[in-house]
Amino acid sequence: MPNARDIMTDDVTCVRERDDLRTAARRMAELGVGSLPICGEDNRLKGMLTDRDIVVKVLGQDRDPGSVTAGELAQGEAVTIGADDDATEILRTMGKHQVRRLPVIDGHELVGIVAVADVARALPDRPVGDLVEAISEHA
Template identity: 55%
Template sequence: MSTAREVMQPNPECVRTEETAADAARKMARLGVGALPICGKDNKVKGVVTDRDLVIKVVAQGRDAGTFPAGDLNQQEAVTIGADDSSEEALRLMSAHRIRRLPVIDQQRLVGIIAVSDLARSVPEPRVGDLMESLSAS
C-alpha cells in the first residue's frame, strides 16, 4: 500500500492568511491550479481556498478581492493527512469530508498536496469510483 508521500505532489505553494483573495487568484493563475492551501504566520495549514471559493465568497458578494483577506476564505478546521499515512487513509478522508484536494503535512509542515487525480493513479479503481460518487452527491 502506498503512502501519502508517494502519491502527493510535492512542494506546493500556499497563500498566506494575511494575503488577499486577489493574491490567491494570481498565484492560482501563475501555477495553473484551482486550489491552494492557506497557511498562517506559524506556517501551519489553516485551510484550502479554491477558485470556486473566490467566485462565490468574493466576486459574487461584490467584495474587493484586493482587500479581502485570504485567511477569511477558510471554511473550517483544515483537513490534512500525515505524509506517512496510507493512500487508503487519504481516500477515506477525502470521501468523508467530500474534498478534492488534501494537504499533506510532516511534523505540522506542509510538504505536499494530494488531488483526486493523484489517487486515481495509485488506488484500485473501485475505491476511486466511491470517492467520485461521494464528491458528486448533493
C-alpha cells in the same frame, strides 16, 4: 499500499493569510490550479482557498478582492491527511469530507498535496470510482 508521501505532489505553494484575494487569484492562474493552502506567518496550515471561494464569497457578494485576505476565508480547521497515512485512509477522508484535494501534513508542517488524480494513478479503478461517487453525492 502506497501512503500519502509516496503519491503526493511535494512542490506546494501557499497563499499567505495576509495576502489579498487578487494576489491569490493571480497565483492560482500562474500555477494553473484551482486551490491553494493558506499558510500563516508560522508556516502552519490555516485552511484551503479555492477559486470557488473567491467567486462565491467575494465576487458574488460584491466585495473587493483587493481588500479581502485569504485568512478571512479560512474557515475552521482544514481537512488534512498525515504523510504516512495509506491510500485507504486518503480515500476514506476524501469521501467523508467530499473533497478532491488534501493537504499532507508531517507533524505541523505542510509537505504536499494529494489529489484524486494522484490516488487514481496509484490504485486500482474501483476504489477511485467509489471515491468519485462519494464526493459527487449531494447532501
